[in-house]
Amino acid sequence: MNYTTILKKGFVLQWSCSGCAGTQRIKFKTEDRNRSRSICTYHYSNMLNYSTIYHRKRHANSSLASSSHPSFKKDLEHSGILVFDYHTFEKSTDHFNPKFELGDGGYGAVYKGKLTDGRVVAVKRLYENHSRRVEQFMNEVEILARLRHQNLVSLYGCTSRYSKELLLVYEYIPNGTLADHLHGPRAEPGSLSWTARLNIAVEAANALSYLHASAVIHRDVKSSNILLDNNFTVKVADFGLSRLIPVDMTHVSTGSQGTPGYVDPEYNEYYQLTEKSDVYSFGVVVIELISSKTAVDITRQWDEINLSTMAISKIRNDGLDELVDEHIGLT
Numbered sequence: 001m002n003y004t005t006i007l008k009k010g011f012v013l014q015w016s017c018s019g020c021a022g023t024q025r026i027k028f029k030t031e032d033r034n035r036s037r038s039i040c041t042y043h044y045s046n047m048l049n050y051s052t053i054y055h056r057k058r059h060a061n062s063s064l065a066s067s068s069h070p071s072f073k074k075d076l077e078h079s080g081i082l083v084f085d086y087h088t089f090e091k092s093t094d095h096f097n098p099k100f101e102l103g104d105g106g107y108g109a110v111y112k113g114k115l116t117d118g119r120v121v122a123v124k125r126l127y128e129n130h131s132r133r134v135e136q137f138m139n140e141v142e143i144l145a146r147l148r149h150q151n152l153v154s155l156y157g158c159t160s161r162y163s164k165e166l167l168l169v170y171e172y173i174p175n176g177t178l179a180d181h182l183h184g185p186r187a188e189p190g191s192l193s194w195t196a197r198l199n200i201a202v203e204a205a206n207a208l209s210y211l212h213a214s215a216v217i218h219r220d221v222k223s224s225n226i227l228l229d230n231n232f233t234v235k236v237a238d239f240g241l242s243r244l245i246p247v248d249m250t251h252v253s254t255g256s257q258g259t260p261g262y263v264d265p266e267y268n269e270y271y272q273l274t275e276k277s278d279v280y281s282f283g284v285v286v287i288e289l290i291s292s293k294t295a296v297d298i299t300r301q302w303d304e305i306n307l308s309t310m311a312i313s314k315i316r317n318d319g320l321d322e323l324v325d326e327h328i329g330l331t
Contacts, residue, residue: 038252039166054207081145086164089123096125107136107240114171121156122173124316126166136240137166143216151207153227153237173235179223182292189327196232197289197328203234208282209237212275215245217252219273222262222295223279223288243273250274261295261306280308287311292325 092113093100102110108126115121126133137158144155152170178200180186204226211218218225219241227235241257251272256263264280267273284295287307295307304310314323 004059038161067325079156081141084159084167084169086159088115088168089159089167089169092116092121093123105238107133113169115169119156120172122170124170126168128165133166134161137161137168139242140168140239143242143244147211147214147216149207149210151203151234151236152210153235156305170234170237173227173229173237175228175230175232177224178226178228178234178288179294181228182223182288183294187292190329192232192292192328194328200226200228200232200234201286201289204236204282204285207234207236208278211242212278215247217243217245217273217275218278218281219243220258220262221278221285222259245275246272259295261308284308287323290325291323292327293323 001330017135018154052292090096092115093111096109096111100112102112102122108124111123111125113121113123126137127200132213141155144152148154153173154170156169158169159165159167175181176186177184181192184204204221208218217237218239220238221236225238227237229235243252243254245252251274253271254273256271258267258277258281262281262284264277267277267280284307287293288295291307291311293307293310296305297307298305300310303313311323314320
């Protein structure tokens with residue numbers, strides 16, 4: 001019996017699938033061949049669509065399930081990084097109450113929070129509308145999971161990448177940033193001694209040396225990414241732009257990223273990221289430590305808007321002493 005005969009006589013189509021509510025059944029009977037073909041094509045298309053939707057949902061559910069898959073958590077927790085439920089962080093920050101906001105940046109805002117075990121933490125909440133938030137989130141988790149150094153901020157945990165929101169939780173560093181103390185809300189004449197500034201420079205250099213020995217380039221070294229505790233101990237933070245460098249490569253070719261005033265001019269021109277890019281940015285931080293000036297200030301005269309340009313000019317003309325902050329007692 002051929003298919004045309006079957007269509008003429010009529011037939012009952014019955015099917016079932018795992019995960020569906022029940023078995024489906026439909027009856028066909030027509031003497032019109034063209035109509036038979038149309039009905040057959042229509043229902044075949046519907047079945048195909050249902051099948052496609054079902055498998056897409058199944059794949060999506062599988063992806064969501066993998067976010068809390070034991071191996072996902074095990075890999076992170078083996079490195080000391082805990083995977084938390086979103087609501088744990090939401091509760092710890094009083095539902096991200098604005099009064100607990102510590103600051104914000106290009107990728108997200110940071111809030112002060114308190115976990116159920118009593119630890120005070122800093123919770124970074126990545127912006128939902130940022131196109132690179134998942135990449136930044138995974139990058140920071142991957143890098144900080146492998147790093148341990150007294151001058152790097154510690155990552156305590158995170159949500160799954162498939163969570164309602166992407167959250168990262170760090171140790172809380174209570175004394176603000178280096179930028180705050182040099183030319184921000186915590187800056188007071190003479191409050192940051194020359195000895196303290198030297199120690200900050202040495203500890204930041206130690207942190208960068210450790211990163212480079214671990215084949216990591218920070219890529220956004222600046223005074224606002226250098227946190228200070230109550231003893232003015234350095235904690236370098238914000239690894240969202242950082243890159244791992246393969247051991248057999250001298251550089252990574254990538255688009256220029258970073259903060260204006262700190263970006264290595266050669267990296268900016270040739271798109272070749274190397275350890276020297278961090279060293280250049282660190283040099284700008286050193287000039288900030290000496291001068292208490294910001295890396296970029298459009299209120300300065302045009303050839304001194306960029307602090308690095310100003311410093312190079314002063315050094316070439318034996319005017320380095322003109323850069324030194326008069327309140328630190330070196331002039």
